[in-house]
Amino acid sequence: MKCKFMKPLIVTLLVIFVAQNVFSQKIENRLAELKIILPKVQPPIASYVNAVRTGNLIYLSGKGPTSSDGKFISGKVGVDLTLEEGKAAARNTGLNLLAALKAEIGDLDKVKRIVKVLGMVNCPTDFTQQPQVINGFSDLMVEVFGDKGKHARSAVGVGSLPANMAVEIEMIVEVD
Amino acid sequence: MKCKFMKPLIVTLLVIFVAQNVFSQKIENRLAELKIILPKVQPPIASYVNAVRTGNLIYLSGKGPTSSDGKFISGKVGVDLTLEEGKAAARNTGLNLLAALKAEIGDLDKVKRIVKVLGMVNCPTDFTQQPQVINGFSDLMVEVFGDKGKHARSAVGVGSLPANMAVEIEMIVEVD
Amino acid sequence: MKCKFMKPLIVTLLVIFVAQNVFSQKIENRLAELKIILPKVQPPIASYVNAVRTGNLIYLSGKGPTSSDGKFISGKVGVDLTLEEGKAAARNTGLNLLAALKAEIGDLDKVKRIVKVLGMVNCPTDFTQQPQVINGFSDLMVEVFGDKGKHARSAVGVGSLPANMAVEIEMIVEVD
Numbered sequence: 001m002k003c004k005f006m007k008p009l010i011v012t013l014l015v016i017f018v019a020q021n022v023f024s025q026k027i028e029n030r031l032a033e034l035k036i037i038l039p040k041v042q043p044p045i046a047s048y049v050n051a052v053r054t055g056n057l058i059y060l061s062g063k064g065p066t067s068s069d070g071k072f073i074s075g076k077v078g079v080d081l082t083l084e085e086g087k088a089a090a091r092n093t094g095l096n097l098l099a100a101l102k103a104e105i106g107d108l109d110k111v112k113r114i115v116k117v118l119g120m121v122n123c124p125t126d127f128t129q130q131p132q133v134i135n136g137f138s139d140l141m142v143e144v145f146g147d148k149g150k151h152a153r154s155a156v157g158v159g160s161l162p163a164n165m166a167v168e169i170e171m172i173v174e175v176d
Numbered sequence: 177m178k179c180k181f182m183k184p185l186i187v188t189l190l191v192i193f194v195a196q197n198v199f200s201q202k203i204e205n206r207l208a209e210l211k212i213i214l215p216k217v218q219p220p221i222a223s224y225v226n227a228v229r230t231g232n233l234i235y236l237s238g239k240g241p242t243s244s245d246g247k248f249i250s251g252k253v254g255v256d257l258t259l260e261e262g263k264a265a266a267r268n269t270g271l272n273l274l275a276a277l278k279a280e281i282g283d284l285d286k287v288k289r290i291v292k293v294l295g296m297v298n299c300p301t302d303f304t305q306q307p308q309v310i311n312g313f314s315d316l317m318v319e320v321f322g323d324k325g326k327h328a329r330s331a332v333g334v335g336s337l338p339a340n341m342a343v344e345i346e347m348i349v350e351v352d
Numbered sequence: 353m354k355c356k357f358m359k360p361l362i363v364t365l366l367v368i369f370v371a372q373n374v375f376s377q378k379i380e381n382r383l384a385e386l387k388i389i390l391p392k393v394q395p396p397i398a399s400y401v402n403a404v405r406t407g408n409l410i411y412l413s414g415k416g417p418t419s420s421d422g423k424f425i426s427g428k429v430g431v432d433l434t435l436e437e438g439k440a441a442a443r444n445t446g447l448n449l450l451a452a453l454k455a456e457i458g459d460l461d462k463v464k465r466i467v468k469v470l471g472m473v474n475c476p477t478d479f480t481q482q483p484q485v486i487n488g489f490s491d492l493m494v495e496v497f498g499d500k501g502k503h504a505r506s507a508v509g510v511g512s513l514p515a516n517m518a519v520e521i522e523m524i525v526e527v528d
Binding site: 055056057113115116117118123124125126127128129130131132134135138139142150151152153154155156157158159172174 | 230300
Binding site: 293 | 396397398399400401402403404406407411412413414428470472476477510511512513514515516520522
């Protein structure tokens with residue numbers, strides 16, 4: 001009786017194992033294709049943590065853009081930074097969020113959906129192109145995750161941000 | 177044995193069917209009573225989607241108020257718009273969110289609860305009546321959904337919004 | 353047959369009962385140790401509710417700091433309030449949120465995790481110490497709940513807040 005089920009069980013396990021290897025590290029491969037190297041994880045600059053999981057949702061703390069020396073890219077978009085520089089800062093912030101996400105879940109292939117994003121742009125009161133700035137972030141998510149990267153979003157202008165960072169972005173991610 | 181259970185089963189199914197028809201389209205009827213016609217769904221003005229579902233929650237992207245020609249109602253509340261105009265803009269934004277919600281879930285009767293709202297008012301730094309502005313939105317939700325429309329909320333003033341829209345509101349909705 | 357299971361059942365129930373009493377009111381005891389008396393629950397200042405539960409998550413409406421007479425502590429941090437006063441206002445806001453949370457769930461021992469916090473500081477456009485201000489709130493959560501109090505967070509500067517309150521903070525809490 002035992003032996004009768006042994007063969008199909010082994011075959012099934014082998015199929016699962018092979019499939020896992022074929023499809024594994026899809027996102028890591030995608031990052032490599034995009035020539036993206038994730039930055040070092042930013043430590044929280046205060047009394048909180050980078051990520052909290054509840055059920056299948058990961059809530060990530062707001063992050064900002066950093067230069068290669070680890071300092072924040074600072075200034076107001078529309079004054080100190082051009083629209084293009086603001087967009088690049090939003091993309092850079094996306095990399096910092098992906099680094100924090102990877103540190104939390106171990107493997108970016110576990111991402112089922114980028115659910116919700118709040119993108120805050122440090123800008124003067126007459127600035128109106130927040131969506132174009134935050135697109136730097138949103139486009140990155142779609143490049144990396146495809147349809148799974150498409151998210152609900154609000155983009156707004158705020159008067160000031162910690163350390164005068166150019167943008168601050170937080171997100172909620174659904175994982176398997 | 178089979179026949180013994182057949183009759184009560186049929187009666188039960190009939191009762192459910194009749195009840196469904198009596199209570200169906202409750203929210204559509206309520207909208208008609210309130211003489212509310214939902215606007216056309218606003219397309220996202222950038223690289224994101226209007227809504228993402230995770231479990232029983234729908235996360236809706238931030239929306240703003242639009243006039244009948246589809247353009248954003250713009251300006252700062254307290255400067256370019258009066259408090260009453262700001263409140264009307266918040267109600268108008270609620271209609272745009274309901275249109276986006278309906279496009280996502282098909283039928284507003286599936287709404288179990290409006291869970292959480294973030295209402296952002298485009299206003300100068302000395303403006304302090306954000307709650308009264310966002311009430312235009314909150315009152316609409318209670319008019320349409322009754323107790324199910326009562327939500328947790330934050331109302332804040334922001335320095336600037338996309339396309340200089342007067343308010344931007346996002347919400348989380350629980351569905352059946 | 354009945355009697356055979358009666359004894360272990362009674363023993364089990366007794367163990368559960370004793371354990372409940374030993375561990376019960378842990379957070380209330382902790383509040384007493386910290387000499388914290390929760391304030392009266394602030395009523396919402398508009399058409400919404402203080403808290404909404406969906407699944408195991410409680411979404412709390414944004415709250416501000418209040419003085420002992422129930423009035424909001426108002427002014428801009430960095431102008432009308434010092435950094436230390438802003439931090440105290442954030443801690444005070446935390447007490448108001450805990451009071452609202454307790455009113456919703458009955459017993460703070462049900463808190464499984466403070467999941468996500470959005471801390472908004474009413475401040476001028478050149479203010480950059482929002483994290484230090486919101487730490488007044490975050491430190492309180494860790495004092496009261498220990499590791500369960502560690503949360504994901506965004507801290508931002510906004511141009512204006514309802515009633516000119518110094519900070520507004522909202523949070524999401526996971527409960528058992």
